[in-house]
Amino acid sequence: MTYPPPGYQQPYFQPPDHPQATTIVILGVLGLVLCQLLGPVAFVMGGRALKEIDNSGGAIGGRSTVLAGYICGIIATVIVVIAILVVIAAVLIALVAGTSTTSTY
Template structure:
């Protein structure tokens, strides 16, 4: 007959059957990159996105041996949001430049009368 494992005596840490798995080595890095991509520099958003996706795949493939999914997922989502904002802002800049160039060309051709 097999008995369930006993908890450790008082004063000892509960590792082993009751312990938690170690976090992914890049979990904190991905979270920091994701937050920085939203707050300071959207250029690091794609890095947080790619690194987060790779880390999530590694966590899923580990079968529960690697933790830190919450931090990685938060950084991953922040990276996606920052990348979308980066693409939108670059699109607006390109649109303004194109409209400015077309406006300058139209303005110079109409002033030649």
């Protein structure tokens, strides 16, 4: 039996990345930085891609790239939800403040 020379590394199979990995990370980062409405898209797409990668048995790679986009999508989605809640609260406060003032004519 012959052994490889010292320092020789065996080549290994690296599975191809998920076809949407780059798209998900771009949407996640853009959702975090520019347009938070892209965050939920990255969040949903990332969740689906992570399930496909986990169920592939090692045939599909790119899990870390998809996970980065997924996490950015979660953060952007939380920002969107908080912004919507702040706007709703401001409108309600304005309505209550507008109706509670009485005129003394």
